[in-house]
Structures are given as structure tokens and as C-alpha cells.
Amino acid sequence: MPPAKRRRGNGPAEPPDLKELIETNISNSTQEIKKTVNNLEKQVGNVSKTILEKIEKIESRMDQQNSSEKSPEKTFVVKETFKDVLTMREGDYCDGKCHEHFGQNWNLGIKRSDDYLLAYLALKKKPNADKIYVETSQEISISVENRDRISKTVENRFPSGDVLLYRLLTWKDMEQRYVRDGSINLEVRVKVNKMEGPIRSEFHQFDVSNEKFSNVILNVDSHKFYVLKELLSMHSSYFDKLFTGGFQESGKAEVILKEVDPQDFQVFLELIYGYPAVYDCTVEGILLLNDIYDTKIVRERCIAFLMEDSDMTAIKKLQLASRYQIDGLAKKTISEIKVAEEYRNLVAEGKDDFSPEILKALLDKALTFKIL
Incomplete structure (x- = not known):
């Protein structure tokens, strides 16, 4: 409430004292601010609670996903x-x-x-x-x-x-x-x-002809691969746990691998056995499979091929770099874009498939063409 006006005897009312008026306005404003702050605290508290609940749900979902078997879709x-x-x-x-x-x-x-x-x-x-x-x-x-x-x-x-x-x-x-x-x-x-389709084996057969050089059968969609446990365990953390981690499969003579493409698995095995089986037509399936099997040598050979020998388009390379976090490939591919028109076409077609890091690098590249 504003301060009351003062009167001089029976004369007209005088305006309130300026200092008193300012103090009163400040007091009223302070009360309004406090109310607003209290309301905001309540709202922020509710939002924080909601965010925390969402984070907990996401973490719970991630734990469930991590604990379950991955599927190379x-x-x-x-x-x-x-x-x-x-x-x-x-x-x-x-x-x-x-x-x-x-x-x-x-x-x-x-x-x-x-x-x-x-x-x-x-x-x-x-x-x-x-x-x-x-x-x-x-x-x-x-x-x-x-x-x-x-x-x-x-x-x-x-x-x-x-x-x-x-x-x-x-x-x-x-x-x-x-x-x-x-x-x-x-x-x-x-x-x-x-x-x-028929399994193409350019370098090595893992069928029954390889039986005497194996000690386990891996059954992939009814295709049987005769392999060495120790070799796979040495290169792959997945197979190391599968064969030596005390799981039920550890002692079995034949193990079924579900939801795996047998042609991709053939090429994957050839790489582990030391053959140069990476081509433009095989590298994507191998990288997808290796996301599950976590084999360092396979990833390194795929990256080396993509960096030096692949004839894939720039957009395809950047899609793979995004999906499998291959920073060196993304950097090299972007550096090789020399024409503004190529840049425009690449961004227009593939922007929805690129990671935030690659999109930022492409934005930096755009500055070199002066097209923003």
C-alpha cells in the first residue's frame, strides 16, 4: 500500500515524501519477487524431480540393455x-x-x-x-x-x-x-x-574340411563353422567370456550363435585367421558384427581399409564413421571435400545420419567455401 498523503493544516494534500515512496515501492517489489522466487523454486523442484525420474528410467533401461545380449540388427x-x-x-x-x-x-x-x-x-x-x-x-x-x-x-x-x-x-x-x-x-x-544365399569363402573354408584344425563348432543359422576356441578367445572379449567364463556353452562341442548373418561371420572369421577379407561389399557387415564381438584386430583392419583402399562415397564413409565412432575416417573424408557443390549434396543427403561431432566438423568445413 502506498504511503498516505500529508496535509498542511486545512490546505491541500501534499505528495508523500519521495524517500518514503521509494522505500514503500521497494518493499512491495521485494514481496513480489519473493513470491515469484518461491513459485520458481517449486517449479524447478518439480522439473528437477521429473528430470531425475527420467534419468533413472534411462539408466535403468540402459542397464537392462547392457545386461541383455546385443543383437546386430x-x-x-x-x-x-x-x-x-x-x-x-x-x-x-x-x-x-x-x-x-x-x-x-x-x-x-x-x-x-x-x-x-x-x-x-x-x-x-x-x-x-x-x-x-x-x-x-x-x-x-x-x-x-x-x-x-x-x-x-x-x-x-x-x-x-x-x-x-x-x-x-x-x-x-x-x-x-x-x-x-x-x-x-x-x-x-x-x-x-x-x-x-550361398556362403562365399574367398580365402578359407570353415566347414567340415576344417574339422581337424578345430575344437568347437559354431552354428550360425544352420551353417556350421569349425574353429579354434583359443584363437577366437585371444582376439575377442565376447568369445573369451563365452568359452572361459563358466557359461553353459563353455563345455559344449557345438554352440549356436543367434541373429547373425552367416556370410558376415565367414568374413569375420577370415579376418581373425589373418586373411585380407575386407572389401566395400563386406566392411559394413563386419563392423556391425564386431560391435558385438569386440575384436580389436578386425576393427583396425576395417578402419585401415576405409582410410586407404575403399571406393565408397564420402557420405557412406561419414555414415560409417558416425555409427562406429571412427574419428580418423571422418576427419580424412571431410578434408578431401574440395568442391562446394559436393559439400552441398553431401550435407543435404546425409545430415540426418551424421553424429553431432561430424556435423560440427562439416560446419567448420563450410566456412572454407564461404557458402554460409
Whole structure:
């Protein structure tokens, strides 16, 4: 409450003393501040409690994940912008560019059929290569600037060289809602559940012909690998614990390894046995497997190949560097970007797949082109 006005006898009221007025205002403001601070303390306390609860939940979830057996899931994302779609006629196809994932070439495509937009993910058959079959889970979606998303989830099994088409939405609906400047944006998230094909062994056979040089059988998706426990234990902390850690498998003559691609495991073993089995078509599967088996020599050979001999694109190298924390590869790849146009294309296509550290390095690189 402001101080009362004083009167001089029967004269008019005088304004209150300035000092008294200031002190009163300060007192009132202080009370308001205290109330605000108290409210903020309560709010901060609630927020802190919520954050702590979330942290505890995350830590609990991480403990559960760490205590459970890791699974080397093969997952990837393909994004594509299809231009001039309004010129497509009934029966027309439009193929996107090829993307290499886990040693195979994939591409996203669309078709106009019966006034519907059909979408598909194709697995390209490599020249002179055996046909393989893949089992996948796919989520194909269309959106406008990551909004108004429509998606379709499918599970399928198909051979390399073939495609399976899926209705996404009507052509009219696509025209009205999703076309921007004559283009549409599609995305497919893929989980490869299984790849079926003959095991290629370029350097060494681990089948029954290797039995006399082995003391354990590793059963990977019904493919039997005859190997030495001691050699695997020497290089891999996973197999060291498996064979010498007192687990039930330690004394078994045959051990089953679940959710492992037998072709990747063949190449993984060849590397442990000293063979130069790393190529562009094998390195991604090996790195994924080594995330589980923790083998230093395998990681070092993969990194050396990627740094010196790989013909992979810059975007693919940076994706692998992000996923498997290969700092040297990221630094070298970014340093080799010499043209601004290459930089723009790389960032536009791969920015969602890069780690924060790599995105920061790319931002620093942008300054050298003066394109910000």
C-alpha cells in the first residue's frame, strides 16, 4: 500500500515524501519477487524431480540393455526426391538412385497404376553374382517437409532383381497434398531380418574340411563353422567370456550363435585367421558384427581399409564413421571435400545420419567455401 498523503493544516494534500515512496515501492517489489522466487523454486523442484525420474528410467533401461545380449540388427534408411511426377502417365515407373547398404545395392522407386501411387524398394542383382533372397521389415512413407506423413509398414521376402509394389495413396490425393514444385519426397526405413544365399569363402573354408584344425563348432543359422576356441578367445572379449567364463556353452562341442548373418561371420572369421577379407561389399557387415564381438584386430583392419583402399562415397564413409565412432575416417573424408557443390549434396543427403561431432566438423568445413 502506498504511503498516505500529508496535509498542511486545512490546505491541500501534499505528495508523500519521495524517500518514503521509494522505500514503500521497494518493499512491495521485494514481496513480489519473493513470491515469484518461491513459485520458481517449486517449479524447478518439480522439473528437477521429473528430470531425475527420467534419468533413472534411462539408466535403468540402459542397464537392462547392457545386461541383455546385443543383437546386430541390419537397419538403414533410404530417402528419395522424385521430380516431375505430374508428367507420369498410367503405367510409368520412376527409379531413384542406388544406395549401398551391407554390401547390396538398394533403390526406392514409384509407379503410377490405376490412379494410385505405388512405391517399392528394390534389391539390385549384382553382375555375375548369385541370386539372394532377403526378408525385410519396411516402413515406406511420404511427407511434406516432415509433416502430414502417410506410411505403410510391410514385411516381405523377395529375391535380388525383383520388386514388390505397395499402394501408398491415390494419385489425386498425392497431387493435392504432397506435390511441391512438381516433386514428392519418399522415405523407407528398412530392417533386414535375413539374407539367404550361398556362403562365399574367398580365402578359407570353415566347414567340415576344417574339422581337424578345430575344437568347437559354431552354428550360425544352420551353417556350421569349425574353429579354434583359443584363437577366437585371444582376439575377442565376447568369445573369451563365452568359452572361459563358466557359461553353459563353455563345455559344449557345438554352440549356436543367434541373429547373425552367416556370410558376415565367414568374413569375420577370415579376418581373425589373418586373411585380407575386407572389401566395400563386406566392411559394413563386419563392423556391425564386431560391435558385438569386440575384436580389436578386425576393427583396425576395417578402419585401415576405409582410410586407404575403399571406393565408397564420402557420405557412406561419414555414415560409417558416425555409427562406429571412427574419428580418423571422418576427419580424412571431410578434408578431401574440395568442391562446394559436393559439400552441398553431401550435407543435404546425409545430415540426418551424421553424429553431432561430424556435423560440427562439416560446419567448420563450410566456412572454407564461404557458402554460409
